[in-house]
Amino acid sequence: TGSTTRSAVPTRGGRVEMDASVVKAVSVLKLYRDSLRLAKHLGAKSGNTLALKDEVRRTFRANMHETDPEKIHTMKEAAFRGLGNYIFVEAQKMAGTEDSEPTT
Numbered sequence: 331t332g333s334t335t336r337s338a339v340p341t342r343g344g345r346v347e348m349d350a351s352v353v354k355a356v357s358v359l360k361l362y363r364d365s366l367r368l369a370k371h372l373g374a375k376s377g378n379t380l381a382l383k384d385e386v387r388r389t390f391r392a393n394m395h396e397t398d399p400e401k402i403h404t405m406k407e408a409a410f411r412g413l414g415n416y417i418f419v420e421a422q423k424m425a426g427t428e429d430s431e432p433t434t
Contacts, residue, residue, distance in 0.1 A: 353406050361409045362390050368416060 365386045373379025396402055 353410055361406060364413055365409060
C-alpha cells in the first residue's frame, strides 16, 4: 500500500505537472536561490547574468509582502514550472530529442 509521489514530471507533449504537496513543502527561499542559480547559469551562456539576476530579485521583492496563501501557492507553482521547464529542455537536448516543448 505505498503511494507514488511525483514532484515535477514532464507529461506527453512536454507539459510539466507539479504535485501540490511538493510545491507547498518547498520554501520560497529555496525557490529564490534556485532561480538565482538558474539566472547565473543562463546568464553565463548568454552574457547577461546581471540583468537576469536583477529580474529574479525584482520579481521576488515585488511579491515579498504577499500574505494570501492561494496567491503564494500560484506564484510558487509558476517558479516551479519555470525551473522544471528548463530542466526538461536541457534533458531533451542531452538526449538529442527536441521534438516536444514544455508548457510555460
